[in-house]
Amino acid sequence: MHRAEVGDDLMREDPTVRALEEASAEAMGKEDGLFVPSGTMANVVALLTHCQRGDEALAGSESHILHHEGMGAVVLGGLFVRSVQNDALGRIDPVEVQARLRPAWPRTAVVCLENTQNRCGGAAIPASDMRAVADVAHAAGAQVHVDGARIFNAAISLETDVRTLVVSADTVGFCFSKGLGAPVGSVLTGSREFIERAWFNRRLLGGSMRQSGVLAAAALWALEHNVERLAEDHANARRLAAAVAEMPHVEMDPAGTDSNLVFFTLNGVDGNDFRARLRDEGVLCSGTAPERIRMACHLDVTAQDIDAAIDKIARVLEAMPAAS
Secondary structure: OOOOOOOOHHHOOOHHHHHHHHHHHHHHOOOEEEEEOOHHHHHHHHHHHHOOOOOEEEEEOOOHHHHOOOOHHHHHHOOEEEEEOEOOOOOEOHHHHHHHOOOOOOOEEEEEEEOOEHHHOOEOOOHHHHHHHHHHHHHOOOEEEEEOOOHHHHHHHHOOOHHHHOOOOOEEEEEOOOOOOOOOOEEEEEOHHHHHHHHHHHHHOOOOOOOOHHHHHHHHHHHHHOOOOHHHHHHHHHHHHHHHHOOOOEEOOHHHOOOOEEEEEEOOOOHHHHHHHHHHOOOOOEEEEOOEEEEEOOOOOOHHHHHHHHHHHHHHHHHOOOOO
16 A cells, blocks of 8 residues: 555546556456445445436345445435345345336336345355346346445355356446455446446545545455455354354354354344443444344454354353343
8 A cells, every 4th residue: 555656546547546447347357447435335326327317226125225325326316226025045036126127217227236145144146146137137128236245255155256256247346345355445347338427426426536546555455365265254154153053042044154244143132232242252243133143254353263252152142131
């Protein structure tokens, strides 16, 4: 980051940012890329670029776009986001997508997929399932955008390459600040014409960062060095899931741990109390509901940390009073 060669990215003249965008586009099998501060901005820019005011986007019922992005595309773009059901494995039924697609008034302009599917246990969605949805969307004249915040995790889990996984998508956004370990940043990839239009929407949202090569340098390093090691996070997550599944008050199927995320449900104890007690022990976790616990493994979590976390989770659960 200290040695990064920089320029004015507002004018697309920062050489380190351009190197990152080109490498990212190559990794996804797309023509060009656009560096943005966050995955949320990548998704908002994608929807604003795919849609005109009054258009509609379809997204999974458990998607990040629907639950965690403040409905930015709706508020800022004057479009409508309608949901289709994610099943327990994070997948979307192409038959339901076909039934919901509308040619006009409002026009369904884009179908949004997520891989890995965050709220469904970090589920890795196979290319065949993504293609089935994309074929239906494309036949109806709609585009396909992939929220690939953890797309490399999905590819590692499915033992495939990312280009194969997203070949049926028109645009893909992915994060460097998740398992890849950079401090900040995402890239939106797509056709050259699409990225030219997306550049305007990034500027509209305040995402043009001038000499942002200092940030892009960290992301580029992560892209070049931290992809293959994601398998270590997956192994840690599986070991954590196997241990937690045997503990009292826990409901989960450890076989559902596809990637670096571990989800489980607490039965008979208070989830907020559990998170607070675990935080006091030095283990941080979050949740998608009061009793739904979410734990993430990443490059700063070692195998020794997993052992320590397992011991502390067991100790906290043993000491917790039954929920009233």
